[in-house]
Amino acid sequence: MEKRFIIGLFCIFAFLQVSAQDFHFSQFYASPLNLNPALTGSTELSRVGVNYRKQWPGLNYDFNAYSAYFDHYSFDLNSGFGFMVNSFQESNMQINTTDVSLLYSYNLQVADTWNFKFGGQAAWVRRSAQLDNLVFGDQVDLFNRTINQTTIDQIPEFEPNGYLDLSFGALVNNEYFWLGGSAHHVNRPSLSFFPDNEAGFLPMKWSFHGGVNFPLGSRNYFGSKFDNQVSILANYKNQNPFQQLDLGVQMLFGNVIGGLGFRGIPGVRDLPNQDSIIFLFGINLSNGMVIGYSYDFMISKIGFQTQGAHEVSFRYQFLMGDPKSRNQRSRVLKCFNFMM
Numbered sequence: 651m652e653k654r655f656i657i658g659l660f661c662i663f664a665f666l667q668v669s670a671q672d673f674h675f676s677q678f679y680a681s682p683l684n685l686n687p688a689l690t691g692s693t694e695l696s697r698v699g700v701n702y703r704k705q706w707p708g709l710n711y712d713f714n715a716y717s718a719y720f721d722h723y724s725f726d727l728n729s730g731f732g733f734m735v736n737s738f739q740e741s742n743m744q745i746n747t748t749d750v751s752l753l754y755s756y757n758l759q760v761a762d763t764w765n766f767k768f769g770g771q772a773a774w775v776r777r778s779a780q781l782d783n784l785v786f787g788d789q790v791d792l793f794n795r796t797i798n799q800t801t802i803d804q805i806p807e808f809e810p811n812g813y814l815d816l817s818f819g820a821l822v823n824n825e826y827f828w829l830g831g832s833a834h835h836v837n838r839p840s841l842s843f844f845p846d847n848e849a850g851f852l853p854m855k856w857s858f859h860g861g862v863n864f865p866l867g868s869r870n871y872f873g874s875k876f877d878n879q880v881s882i883l884a885n886y887k888n889q890n891p892f893q894q895l896d897l898g899v900q901m902l903f904g905n906v907i908g909g910l911g912f913r914g915i916p917g918v919r920d921l922p923n924q925d926s927i928i929f930l931f932g933i934n935l936s937n938g939m940v941i942g943y944s945y946d947f948m949i950s951k952i953g954f955q956t957q958g959a960h961e962v963s964f965r966y967q968f969l970m971g972d973p974k975s976r977n978q979r980s981r982v983l984k985c986f987n988f989m990m
Contacts, residue, residue, distance in 0.1 A: 679989040680963035683719045686819035686832040687769035690755040691723035691730020699965030708957030711741045730755040744780040749773045763824045771817040778810035813839035829860035853890035907932035925949045934988040938967040942990040
């Protein structure tokens with residue numbers, strides 16, 4: 651009984667957290683358009699990808715996120731164009747959030763090997779929910795560790811709401827180093843299902859990310875040439891009271907990707923921090939296809955009951971048109987080709 655009560659309170663807290671904080675992918679570079687609009691067209695290729703994350707499957711009610719995107723780089727316009735669809739589902743309150751985004755980035759070459767990119771994103775978001783399973787404060791009996799079935803609060807009927815969401819980002823990079831930042835929800839859209847509610851605005855999210863690649867030389871495997879390398883990655887996010895730091899190292903050896911990551915901020919032990927060890931494995935094929943899997947092992951006290959999170963990513967990168975035209979193949983950036 652005590653175990654179920656603790657998990658129940660954790661679910662309540664998780665609902666409050668998700669309502670105020672964006673959903674995240676542990677493979678944040680496998681979902682580049684969600685990370686930073688300036689990453690639109692960042693490979694100077696055409697790219698299509700999908701992501702799926704199942705979080706906390708050990709609980710009675712889990713969280714699922716889906717993402718699909720396409721982006722293309724125009725050498726003539728020095729610009730990247732992108733389209734993305736995201737969907738987030740929380741099974742307890744049946745909260746469904748779906749957004750459709752258009753993205754644009756401009757690439758300014760500031761030196762022979764250095765580029766500065768800035769981009770923007772405009773999304774239309776639709777939210778719906780069934781709040782019959784909400785638990786209010788007057789239902790929780792902390793002394794008896796029970797949850798009452800009745801409440802004095804009444805939830806009126808509501809209609810699904812929609813809103814415009816704007817985001818911007820910038821990035822500086824060469825073939826081996828990158829550093830960027832993004833600001834999401836700059837217009838602070840309202841999340842409330844009730845038009846007269848003046849509270850419930852989505853807080854801005856700030857993100858700073860970067861990394862460096864260390865080439866390990868090229869080798870021939872199975873008749874194809876691969877570039878081996880090690881990448882060190884970092885991503886810091888702050889959204890109202892929540893903050894999160896992701897650190898990781900990934901290695902490309904032949905066509906195999908292996909990695910290890912850590913999520914958390916040392917010294918910050920409250921639940922929003924979600925300390926986790928992340929294990930990654932992927933395949934980078936010579937035809938431009940990258941398939942990745944990761945597992946989040948939560949190292950907090952309740953992590954064993956949640957059973958962590960599973961995440962799968964797939965993307966395919968290709969060059970439209972004639973590769974020999976204007977020597978385009980030699981200009982393709984390797985910086986963001988394989989990372990998860």
